[in-house]
Amino acid sequence: xxxxxxxxxxxxxxxxxxxxxxxxxxxxxxxxxxxxxxxxxxxxxxxxxxxxxxxxxxxxxxxxxxxxxxxxxxxxxxxxxxxxxxxxxxxxxxxxxxxxxxxxxxxxxxxxxxxxxxxxxxxxxxxxxxxxxxxxxxxxxxxxxxxxxxxxxxxxxxxxxxxxxxxxxxxxxxxxxxxxxxxxxxxxxxxxxxxxxxxxxxxxxxxxxxxxxxxxxxxxxxxxxxxxxxxxxxxxxxxxxxxxxxxxxxxxxxxxxxxxxxxxxxxxxxxxxxxxxxxxxxxxxxxxxxxxxxxxxxxxxxxxxxxxxxxxxxxxxxxxxxxxxxxxxxxxxxxxxxxxxxxxxxxxxxxxxxxxx
Amino acid sequence: xxxxxxxxxxxxxxxxxxxxxxxxxxxxxxxxxxxxxxxxxxxxxxxxxxxxxxxxxxxxxxxxxxxxxxxxxxxxxxxxxxxxxxxxxxxxxxxxxxxxxxxxxxxxxxxxxxxxxxxxxxxxxxxxxxxxxxxxxxxxxxxxxxxxxxxxxxxxxxxxxxxxxxxxxxxxxxxxxxxxxxxxxxxxxxxxxxxxxxxxxxxxxxxxxxxxxxxxxxxxxxxxxxxxxxxxxxxxxxxxxxxxxxxxxxxxxxxxxxxxxxxxxxxxxxxxxxxxxxxxxxxxxxxxxxxxxxxxxxxxxxxxxxxxxxxxxxxxxxxxxxxxxxxxxxxxxxxxxxxxxxxxxxxxxxxxxxxxxxxxxxx
Numbered sequence: 001x002x003x004x005x006x007x008x009x010x011x012x013x014x015x016x017x018x019x020x021x022x023x024x025x026x027x028x029x030x031x032x033x034x035x036x037x038x039x040x041x042x043x044x045x046x047x048x049x050x051x052x053x054x055x056x057x058x059x060x061x062x063x064x065x066x067x068x069x070x071x072x073x074x075x076x077x078x079x080x081x082x083x084x085x086x087x088x089x090x091x092x093x094x095x096x097x098x099x100x101x102x103x104x105x106x107x108x109x110x111x112x113x114x115x116x117x118x119x120x121x122x123x124x125x126x127x128x129x130x131x132x133x134x135x136x137x138x139x140x141x142x143x144x145x146x147x148x149x150x151x152x153x154x155x156x157x158x159x160x161x162x163x164x165x166x167x168x169x170x171x172x173x174x175x176x177x178x179x180x181x182x183x184x185x186x187x188x189x190x191x192x193x194x195x196x197x198x199x200x201x202x203x204x205x206x207x208x209x210x211x212x213x214x215x216x217x218x219x220x221x222x223x224x225x226x227x228x229x230x231x232x233x234x235x236x237x238x239x240x241x242x243x244x245x246x247x248x249x250x251x252x253x254x255x256x257x258x259x260x261x262x263x264x265x266x267x268x269x270x271x272x273x274x275x276x277x278x279x280x281x282x283x284x285x286x287x288x289x290x291x292x293x294x295x296x297x298x299x300x301x302x303x304x305x306x307x308x309x310x311x312x313x314x315x316x317x318x319x320x321x322x323x324x325x326x327x328x329x330x331x332x333x334x335x336x337x338x339x340x341x342x343x344x345x346x347x348x349x350x351x352x353x354x355x356x357x
Numbered sequence: 358x359x360x361x362x363x364x365x366x367x368x369x370x371x372x373x374x375x376x377x378x379x380x381x382x383x384x385x386x387x388x389x390x391x392x393x394x395x396x397x398x399x400x401x402x403x404x405x406x407x408x409x410x411x412x413x414x415x416x417x418x419x420x421x422x423x424x425x426x427x428x429x430x431x432x433x434x435x436x437x438x439x440x441x442x443x444x445x446x447x448x449x450x451x452x453x454x455x456x457x458x459x460x461x462x463x464x465x466x467x468x469x470x471x472x473x474x475x476x477x478x479x480x481x482x483x484x485x486x487x488x489x490x491x492x493x494x495x496x497x498x499x500x501x502x503x504x505x506x507x508x509x510x511x512x513x514x515x516x517x518x519x520x521x522x523x524x525x526x527x528x529x530x531x532x533x534x535x536x537x538x539x540x541x542x543x544x545x546x547x548x549x550x551x552x553x554x555x556x557x558x559x560x561x562x563x564x565x566x567x568x569x570x571x572x573x574x575x576x577x578x579x580x581x582x583x584x585x586x587x588x589x590x591x592x593x594x595x596x597x598x599x600x601x602x603x604x605x606x607x608x609x610x611x612x613x614x615x616x617x618x619x620x621x622x623x624x625x626x627x628x629x630x631x632x633x634x635x636x637x638x639x640x641x642x643x644x645x646x647x648x649x650x651x652x653x654x655x656x657x658x659x660x661x662x663x664x665x666x667x668x669x670x671x672x673x674x675x676x677x678x679x680x681x682x683x684x685x686x687x688x689x690x691x692x693x694x695x696x697x698x699x700x701x702x703x704x705x706x707x708x709x710x711x712x713x714x715x716x717x718x719x720x
């Protein structure tokens with residue numbers, strides 16, 4: 001099987017996989033990873049782990065690549081005249097919700113059913129005066145499945161999850177837009193790395209980990225390193241791209257290169273090694289100043305067990321946590337290649353160079 | 358009302374594969390006020406060889422005449438506006454980022470995080486928003502005004518579009534159980550219904566079908582179309598809001614305007630027109646005689662092409678009939694297939710029993 005990046009990415013962007021409900025996307029990822037790795041396994045909470053063995057003598061050191069696969073979304077809290085009230089799973093700005101196409105994953109009927117639906121905004125006369133013309137609080141928004149109330153009562157129950165339904169779209173300049181590019185763009189990058197490594201010789205074992213529940217507190221990020229026991233970890237997540245709504249010194253040009261986290265989450269020696277790899281292979285990077293916290297699995301992993309040295313690569317992304325997130329395909333390929341080159345070049349005694357100075 | 362004609366021929370509208378195909382072609386096309394060409398072309402292709410006369414006037418209205426047979430036929434203008442609310446690009450900021458403005462009435466709260474299509478080539482784009490992580494609680498209390506939003510076509514997109522191009526939401530029609538979900542159901546449902554009426558025109562009248570322009574920016578097309586046609590009667594067919602959602606604190610919703618599943622919405626009064634009572638009664642009588650569910654649209658603001666038609670020349674007795682629809686003027690609205698078909702049935706049955714006596718009653 002040959003791995004094709006854009007169709008794979010679009011397939012991931014077309015399936016749900018909310019935090020705690022990652023199975024639909026995990027199945028898609030597992031199909032891509034199975035032929036590229038020696039062994040697939042699941043963590044107790046559902047993270048997908050692909051092991052690609054190295055050629056060094058046992059016991060070999062292990063590099064872990066962590067990319068979270070879960071998506072933000074909504075969850076049904078009440079049913080009212082056939083309309084659904086909801087809460088959020090992960091951080092959603094309610095201002096992006098009115099008019100969004102969603103899918104209600106209904107579980108009350110004999111068989112579970114995916115119901116296409118819309119998030120809707122009731123007209124002003126049905127809202128309190130203080131709701132005004134400003135953004136509507138989430139508590140006033142509704143989800144409409146287009147079904148008649150009696151059918152909604154039969155199919156939907158409180159606790160059913162609701163995922164974003166917008167379809168991925170390729171835009172000009174080899175970019176792609178869709179929901180959940182945070183962080184499936186990084187899953188795609190890790191898959192590019194796996195594919196390159198599948199054809200190469202390397203000494204270290206590699207475990208690529210599609211983690212669960214990052215959006216609700218880096219749950220997989222905290223737990224998985226305890227199962228994997230890596231010597232070092234590479235975390236890939238998205239970062240804020242320059243564009244409408246983002247133009248400060250903490251934003252990075254889409255397609256311009258990869259922000260490399262410099263801050264308290266990462267081991268400086270690993271940062272320097274990754275920077276050197278990027279220089280050697282002419283992969284453009286930015287020094288991404290992250291003074292205290294990148295808000296990713298990097299935190300969970302760095303504090304696991306006795307502590308794990310972490311390096312973090314980012315993919316610049318516009319409009320984070322909206323259903324029209326956008327990334328450059330080139331950046332995904334670059335991140336995949338940077339990881340593959342880094343791992344290919346790891347000598348068995350590499351950890352001796354990971355020192356504080 | 359006197360019923361002097363024979364029972365109308367049977368007309369049983371349905372929403373099968375072929376019908377859905379035409380409807381989705383209409384809803385998914387881009388036809389922002391002032392740039393209705395895509396819709397006009399679809400209608401012309403559909404009615405080629407069926408109409409007795411078809412012409413495009415100076416504003417872009419498509420005026421279609423389907424003559425009846427027999428003596429003393431009423432000239433009945435039925436108008437459906439082709440245009441939809443949408444956007445115009447106004448400034449290329451480079452790298453595929455465009456400033457834009459809204460055409461017609463769209464609540465700015467409906468814009469953020471949507472996919473759009475731009476220009477005749479339907480170039481895909483997005484309207485993004487600042488990441489939640491970078492916003493302050495104070496910012497999240499503010500609606501993002503359109504002046505702060507951008508249409509993003511991707512780097513390199515500047516070669517694919519230019520200021521002046523129109524844009525609209527990228528939504529594609531889908532069926533959700535008993536419901537049609539699409540953008541621009543206001544008023545492609547009306548356009549669809551008018552196409553079907555021309556194709557199945559009753560022979561007792563001269564049907565003057567006006568596919569109008571620029572309704573959403575002030576009923577401009579209907580005004581000149583009515584002048585051209587000089588009809589005896591005017592009927593605007595449109596889609597009207599159904600505000601049939603729950604009240605936030607559980608109170609009874611008495612301001613629903615119309616209900617889905619309530620059948621065609623007959624207008625008595627809106628912000629632009631007091632409907633001609635003879636025509637209101639004619640529609641209600643027809644619905645009762647034909648066993649078609651119907652509802653009055655609650656008298657309330659808003660307006661249809663009837664607002665322009667009834668004030669043309671020496672005055673034209675006019676009325677409006679709409680398919681009730683939720684969430685108009687946003688990325689996607691909803692209407693019931695049953696309401697759509699019942700609206701078409703009512704219009705056809707009413708036209709088929711229309712004769713000159715209707716205007717003899719003194720009001």
